[in-house]
Amino acid sequence: MSMLPYGVSIWLFLIGLYGVATSRHLIHLIVCLSVAQSSTYILLLAIGYRHGAGPPIFLRAPVGTPAVDPVVQALALTDVVVSAAVTALLLAVAIRIHKRTGTLDPQALRPLRN
């Protein structure tokens, strides 16, 4: 079972990609992209985890207490911020597409229509 988090991460990434590829609605597509992106959080945090270790915060716990890796946690924070920025921008693009074409179905948006 020690590989389970890595498996969950791969599965989330693939299921998100599947959603993006087969989506019939742009909002659904953006959510699927977020799902695929969330696989990276699990991967990062799983790599830095250590059984029985506490958080890398030494306000109460003395320095030297076993703690998980703080570097991947900092990276996960960056990841979340980028994900939020990307989602916001894509939602704005989806709104523009809807106003322009009246549809949110990506498969109805052919380059040669109109």
Add this chain to the structure above:
Amino acid sequence: MTPTTRRLVCFGSAAAVGGLLLHGLVRLPSFGSYRGPYGDVLNATAVGERHATNIPSAVNFDYRAFDTVGEEFILFVAVVGLAVLFREQRDQSCEQQQERRRHISEAVQWVGIGLFGFLVLLGATIVLHGHLTPGGGFQGGVILAMAALLIYLLGGDEVLERLGRRASIETVEAAGAGAYVLIGLSMLAAGGAFLENLLPLGQSGRLNSGGMIVLLNVATGVEVSAAFALLFVEFLEESRKPPREPS
């Protein structure tokens, strides 16, 4: 491409990518046995070196502070790009503001006013204690932006709109992002490297410790709260307009 072929292509490539990922991840140390060394080195030395007790925050705003400049500007550029995208369109359509009075119950207003102060305090606390406990500029900034969203819920549409139109939110956002870079440059001027922590470090565990980390957290908190507030204002203003006829 028909949906069936699309699905087939997707399954084929997903199997290939999944196989590659599995191949790459299977040799990693098994879950729960992190071997280091970077995290262990930081956990052992960061408190002594930087007097900050929240190590991820010390990583983000000190050891890797330069990367956080990039992170800040990703958010900045995304939100400004979103505003540009919406406003260009809004200028094209004629200004037909329909007056829409919403009815907001008194209970919502009273609870909201109480929550507003609580959210502002909570956000400020999380920003200011970023170097001590979990939290920091990004997390606290989002909470502060929720306070702006609460103004909308309380019927303060005009307040938010005026803020959005007068471009004051963008100014605050740009000021936050600029302050971060200026702090880095002032370290350069003081004889150090860009974003090197040269300020007095104080005593570990106290609010006034960690040197530059607190200042960077505040700059980030200002930038993030303004960025998310701008995001809400733009989306809300967009939802007020009647949809245009499909062309």
